[in-house]
Amino acid sequence: MAITIEELTAKVAELEQQIAAITAPPTEYYTSAYSGEEIDAAVKKVSEGLAGGVSSFNGRTGAVMPQAGDYNATQIPVSGEPEAGSVAAALSNKAPAGFGFGDAVQSIETTSAEESYETFCAKVDAVLDGMPDRTAKLVLAYPPAVYGKASTTISLLYKGEANYAVLSNIGSADTALCGWRMIRLKKSSSEPSAWQPFEWEHPPMQLGVEYRTVERYDGKPVYAKAINFGQAPNATYKEVSHGIEDFSQLVSYTGMMGSANLIEAPALDNILINASIIRITTNTDASASYVYLVLRYTKTTD
Numbered sequence: 001m002a003i004t005i006e007e008l009t010a011k012v013a014e015l016e017q018q019i020a021a022i023t024a025p026p027t028e029y030y031t032s033a034y035s036g037e038e039i040d041a042a043v044k045k046v047s048e049g050l051a052g053g054v055s056s057f058n059g060r061t062g063a064v065m066p067q068a069g070d071y072n073a074t075q076i077p078v079s080g081e082p083e084a085g086s087v088a089a090a091l092s093n094k095a096p097a098g099f100g101f102g103d104a105v106q107s108i109e110t111t112s113a114e115e116s117y118e119t120f121c122a123k124v125d126a127v128l129d130g131m132p133d134r135t136a137k138l139v140l141a142y143p144p145a146v147y148g149k150a151s152t153t154i155s156l157l158y159k160g161e162a163n164y165a166v167l168s169n170i171g172s173a174d175t176a177l178c179g180w181r182m183i184r185l186k187k188s189s190s191e192p193s194a195w196q197p198f199e200w201e202h203p204p205m206q207l208g209v210e211y212r213t214v215e216r217y218d219g220k221p222v223y224a225k226a227i228n229f230g231q232a233p234n235a236t237y238k239e240v241s242h243g244i245e246d247f248s249q250l251v252s253y254t255g256m257m258g259s260a261n262l263i264e265a266p267a268l269d270n271i272l273i274n275a276s277i278i279r280i281t282t283n284t285d286a287s288a289s290y291v292y293l294v295l296r297y298t299k300t301t302d
Helices: 005-022 036-051 087-094 119-126
Strands: 108-109 134-141 153-159 165-172 178-186 210-215 221-231 239-243 249-257 268-273 276-282 290-299
Touching: 108 119, 119 153, 119 178, 134 165, 153 276, 210 290, 221 239, 221 249, 221 276, 249 268, 276 290
Parallel strands: 108 134
Antiparallel strands: 134 153, 153 165, 165 178, 210 221, 221 290, 239 276, 249 290, 268 276
């Protein structure tokens, strides 16, 4: 079929338009963050590394793959820990060696009935010497006050700054002996740090025994003592010595007359407690009932 000159010219023009569309330059370009020289250098390092890779690691050869035990805690870097360069250092900073609550519990014991409170305090000091400031640890502590009486008893020993320390009982297999504390502190800037007297949170309250407690009245320690008054009087008064030395101020008292609350007992007419005696007055014959009291008081020596 014959093609005219005009048709051929039109066909060529159409092909030129198609070629122009295909070869049109792009309107958007990607700009690399690195220069050509930097890219060449990086590619070179990679190729050299691949070519000169390790032939063995930890006794393994060939295509070496990671295995458990390849690295220890001191070789693994930690992010977010300014003072720790490795896992081992991070764990050390979080729980100083020897003072985590998962450690074996150390025992601090009174070894005889004759051992003094001061001797026991020296034993506690020896344990504190090995502890950093502001740390705590669980201990099995048996001060003289519980010698021969307590079975397993757990306590918390805390070491603060400026020679401040606290040993506080937090649990005992014998609930009657649970709850006491010892404090080492400076009473003033001019005095050395010293252990204060032993104190009870929950005194066992044996008859005739004086207990210094953690309570305070007007800034002074409160003591407690359980007293057997004996038989109540027969429509008269009766005086019994409470045997408390250096008695200062009565804080409170409770008691029983027989099976009745002493204060509410109908037979009670009056009760007087001073620095040396307890006087009970009844308005009827109450001699069939025995009276027991618990006094709480302060002392002139504090």
